[in-house]
Amino acid sequence: MPRYFAVVDRPSDSEAWADDGRLVAVFEAAVDAMVIIDAVGTIQRVNPAVERMFGWKAEELAGHNVIKLMPSPYHEEHDEYLHRYVTTGERRIIGVGREVVALHRNGTRFPIFLSVGEVGGSTRLFVGIMRDISAQKAAEAARERLIEELEAKNAELERFTYTVSHDLKSPLITIKGFVGQLERSVTAGKMERFRSDVTRIAGAADKMAELLDDVLELSRIGRLVNPPEDVSMQVLVDEVLELLSAGIESTGARVTVESELPVVRGDRTRLVEILQNVVENALKFSRDAPRIEIGARAEGGFAVCHVRDHGIGIDPQYIDRVFGLFEQLDGASPGTGIGLALVRRIVEVHGGTVWAESEGRGHGTTMSFTLPLAKPPIAGSPTS
Amino acid sequence: MTTPIPRILLVEDNDDHAELITRALEEHGIEGIAERVKDGEAALDYLFGNDAADHRPDVILLDLRLPRIDGLEVLRRIKEARELKSIPVVVLTTSSADRDLASAYDSHVNAYVVKPVDYASLEKMLQDTSTFWLSWNRRRKQ
Numbered sequence: 001m002p003r004y005f006a007v008v009d010r011p012s013d014s015e016a017w018a019d020d021g022r023l024v025a026v027f028e029a030a031v032d033a034m035v036i037i038d039a040v041g042t043i044q045r046v047n048p049a050v051e052r053m054f055g056w057k058a059e060e061l062a063g064h065n066v067i068k069l070m071p072s073p074y075h076e077e078h079d080e081y082l083h084r085y086v087t088t089g090e091r092r093i094i095g096v097g098r099e100v101v102a103l104h105r106n107g108t109r110f111p112i113f114l115s116v117g118e119v120g121g122s123t124r125l126f127v128g129i130m131r132d133i134s135a136q137k138a139a140e141a142a143r144e145r146l147i148e149e150l151e152a153k154n155a156e157l158e159r160f161t162y163t164v165s166h167d168l169k170s171p172l173i174t175i176k177g178f179v180g181q182l183e184r185s186v187t188a189g190k191m192e193r194f195r196s197d198v199t200r201i202a203g204a205a206d207k208m209a210e211l212l213d214d215v216l217e218l219s220r221i222g223r224l225v226n227p228p229e230d231v232s233m234q235v236l237v238d239e240v241l242e243l244l245s246a247g248i249e250s251t252g253a254r255v256t257v258e259s260e261l262p263v264v265r266g267d268r269t270r271l272v273e274i275l276q277n278v279v280e281n282a283l284k285f286s287r288d289a290p291r292i293e294i295g296a297r298a299e300g301g302f303a304v305c306h307v308r309d310h311g312i313g314i315d316p317q318y319i320d321r322v323f324g325l326f327e328q329l330d331g332a333s334p335g336t337g338i339g340l341a342l343v344r345r346i347v348e349v350h351g352g353t354v355w356a357e358s359e360g361r362g363h364g365t366t367m368s369f370t371l372p373l374a375k376p377p378i379a380g381s382p383t384s
Numbered sequence: 385m386t387t388p389i390p391r392i393l394l395v396e397d398n399d400d401h402a403e404l405i406t407r408a409l410e411e412h413g414i415e416g417i418a419e420r421v422k423d424g425e426a427a428l429d430y431l432f433g434n435d436a437a438d439h440r441p442d443v444i445l446l447d448l449r450l451p452r453i454d455g456l457e458v459l460r461r462i463k464e465a466r467e468l469k470s471i472p473v474v475v476l477t478t479s480s481a482d483r484d485l486a487s488a489y490d491s492h493v494n495a496y497v498v499k500p501v502d503y504a505s506l507e508k509m510l511q512d513t514s515t516f517w518l519s520w521n522r523r524r525k526q
Contacts (some may be wrong), residue, residue, distance in 0.1 A: 120477055162479075166478050167449075168397060168500075169478040173401060173478060173499050174400035174404070175399070177400070178400070178404070181404075181407065200400050203400075315452075318452055321452075329450075
C-alpha cells in the first residue's frame with residue numbers, strides 16, 4: 001500500500017504530512033485554493049491556486065492572518081467558529097462547506113465555497129479549501145432573471161387570454177340572445193323589432209371579426225418582420241399626417257410639429273403605426289378644431305417623443321388603464337380599444353416605454369414614448 | 385295588496401346586453417329598471433351622489449368589466465357603505481374566471497351569475513335571481 005494513504009488515514013505528524021512529496025504534489029496541483037492556518041488564523045502555507053484566485057503570492061501571505069483573504073463580517077464569523085471548535089469541539093465549519101465572500105488583492109469581492117478541515121499533528125493546523133463560485137453565482141442570477149421575465153410574460157399571457165376570452169364572448173352573447181328573440185318578434189308580428197334585432201346581430205358579428213383581427217395584429221407585433229432601419233422622426237410625422245389628412249381636414253385640426261426632430265431606429269412600418277394611433281387618438285378625443293403638438297428630443301440614447309392635444313383629457317386615476325387591451329374609458333367611443341395596447345406593445349418591443357399624462361378631464365392629454373436613437377454616423381465614413 | 389315595483393339599477397356598458405336583460409325582466413313582469421348606467425364611475429355617482437337616498441335601488445345588477453371603474457371596485461364600495469351594503473348585488477358577467485368569482489364573494493356579492501349565451505337561460509337566470517333577491521329585500525324592509 002502506498003505510504004501516503006496511511007498518512008492521510010492517520011495524520012500523526014504534520015511535518016511528515018508536509019514532507020510527503022506526493023501529497024505536496026496534490027496540494028500544489030489542486031484547482032481549488034488551499035490555505036493552511038494555525039488555530040489563531042495565521043497563514044502557514046498556501047497552494048498556487050491561491051495566487052490565481054486572490055492575486056497574492058505565497059510569500060506575501062505566509063505569516064499574515066487569513067483576514068487578508070476574507071472581508072468583514074465573514075472573517076469575524078470564521079474566527080468565532082474556529083475558536084468555538086478549538087474550545088468546545090462544536091463543528092460549525094469543520095467538515096461543513098458554506099458560501100462566503102472572499103477578498104481579492106485588488107479589493108474586489110467574490111463568492112467562494114469554503115470548506116475547513118483539521119490537519120492535526122503536533123501543532124494544531126487547519127486547511128481551508130476554497131472554490132471560486134463567481135461563474136456559478138452569475139449563472140444563478142441569470143437564471144433568476146430569466147425566471148422573473150418568464151413569470152412576467154406568463155402573467156401577461158394570462159391577462160391577455162382573460163381579456164380576449166371575455167371580449168370575444170360578449171358579442172357571442174348578443175348574437176345568441178337576439179337570435180332567440182327573432183322568432184318571438186315574428187310570432188308577435190313585431191317586424192320593426194325583428195329588423196332592429198337583425199341589425200344588432202350583424203353589428204355583434206362585425207365586432208367579433210374586428211376583435212379577432214385586432215388580436216391577430218397584436219400577436220404579430222411580437223415578431224418584428226422588417227429589419228430595423230434609421231428613420232427621421234420628421235419623415236415619420238410627415239407620413240402619418242399624410243395618412244390622416246382626411247381626418248385632420250374634416251375636423252379642422254391644427255397640427256404643430258417641432259423642428260429638428262431626432263433620427264430613431266426601428267421597424268419603420270411599426271413606428272408609423274405608433275404615431276398614427278397616437279395622433280388618431282388626439283383627433284378622436286378632441287372637441288371642435290383640435291390642436292395637436294408633436295415633438296421629440298434626444299435623451300440618454302433614446303428619443304423622447306410626445307403628442308399633445310387639448311382635448312377631453314383623462315382623469316388621472318384612470319391614466320394607466322388607457323394602455324390595457326380593449327380598454328375604453330368612454331364606452332361610447334368607436335373602435336375596440338386596441339390602439340394604445342398596440343402602441344405599448346410596439347414601443348416595448350423596441351425597448352422603449354410609453355406613458356400618458358393629463359391634468360384631468362377637459363385639460364388635454366400628452367402621450368409620450370421613447371424609441372432608440374439611431375447610432376450617430378462614424379466621422380469620415382462614406383455616406384450614401 | 386299590490387306588489388311594489390322593484391327599483392333595479394343596471395350597471396352595464398354593453399347596449400345589446402342591457403337590452404336583452406331589460407327584455408328578459410319585462411317578460412317576467414319586472415319593468416323596474418329605474419336607471420341604467422354605463423360605467424363604474426357613473427354607478428358610484430348614482431349610488432353615492434347628493435340625491436342618492438331619493439332613488440336607492442332594491443337590487444343592483446352589476447357587470448364586472450366596465451369602463452373607468454371596474455365592477456369589483458363598485459361592489460367593494462357598495463358593500464363597505466353602511467347605508468348600501470344590504471342592497472342585493474347580483475354580478476352579471478361574461479367572466480367565469482375563478483379569481484373574479486373569488487374576488488366577488490370576498491367582497492360579499494349576493495349572487496354571481498355568468499351571462500349565458502342563450503336567451504332562454506338568461507331569462508331563467510334573471511327570473512330566479514331577481515325573484516329571490518327582490519322578495520328577500522322586500523321582507524327585510526317590512
